[in-house]
Amino acid sequence: MSAKILMSKLINQLIHSLTVLPGVGKKTAARMAYYLLEKEKHKGLNLSETLKTCIESIDHCRVCHNLTELPICELCSNTTRDPSTLCIVESPSDLISIEQTRFFKGYYFVLMGRLSPLDNITPKTLPIDLLLKRCQDSSINEIIIATNPTIEGEATAQYLIDLLKQNPQLKLSRLAHGIPMGGEIEYLDTQTIARAMELRTQFEEELI
């Protein structure tokens, strides 16, 4: 009798199902399964229900491509925001991080990824058609490309710049690069320091 048969077939199935979660291997999945079955049956049932409801009701917003249970998400339906700026981000988490600054008042477009040929993510995989449609909005003056400063993020930004600069009425911008606030020069990577040096701002300019 093998150890596999010894374990309840259902528990085995649950452990296998849990390994779909990113970063969860078989050992972690087993720990999770036993924890839910032994200690948190009620919360486990709640997780099962919420997961089902979410997967069945969540889809992309028709305007910004973010995930939402509404046809058009709350942010895109909010008419009090500034329609002249559109910020393109890679992920919903990036959107939330920017939104938490309370600095940006415009609208967003969420790519839900970045170009990465090694992972088979090409312009065809990303919602480029929807983005181009969104950029046709005549009230938009400026598009801020806020992809991450990683190799893939930079490549995506360059691709979008090439695509969007065909419309000369649109001002294209990127988030500034430099030393993070509160960061210590000693601990920063050379690329960041070099870039901060290259893009240095005059004292007068900053004080205005």
Add this chain to the structure above:
Amino acid sequence: MSAKILMSKLINQLIHSLTVLPGVGKKTAARMAYYLLEKEKHKGLNLSETLKTCIESIDHCRVCHNLTELPICELCSNTTRDPSTLCIVESPSDLISIEQTRFFKGYYFVLMGRLSPLDNITPKTLPIDLLLKRCQDSSINEIIIATNPTIEGEATAQYLIDLLKQNPQLKLSRLAHGIPMGGEIEYLDTQTIARAMELRTQFEEELI
């Protein structure tokens, strides 16, 4: 408009539900939620269903207290095993590890925990009544206490020894302590080396 409102209420609920999993904080939960909703809807639904079925059908085996979907688990129902030895382990994973050695042919009892007063796990929380009932089986000659050699595991073993030695017909034993096979002395902790030295076996004895 706060960032929390910006995020879909349902997604927020899902992130919150996922934090019930051990070792999963809010950031990991968010990554899991977006991953399931964006990339693995089908497997996510499968996880939801398996979790529900498991929680609704899995309970403790009436004989060994292990988790199973049957009233009496497959191992306890197996009449070909050796009824004279009973091995007490802390968790189903410990049972599987011992079973994988194919060395032990007896039956098991799973405590589903260990004594740990700091976590409010006392003899009343563990299935001691069921264990005592199990030990009344007249075919049992030897009980192997295989709790882990941690402080809590040792305390649990001592508690069980005190409890079970009241029956003089039962032989009580523990797993041997010493240097793990393939282990290098240089990298072992002093306690293990001291214990291995104390419990050293004569060459003749080992060769028999």
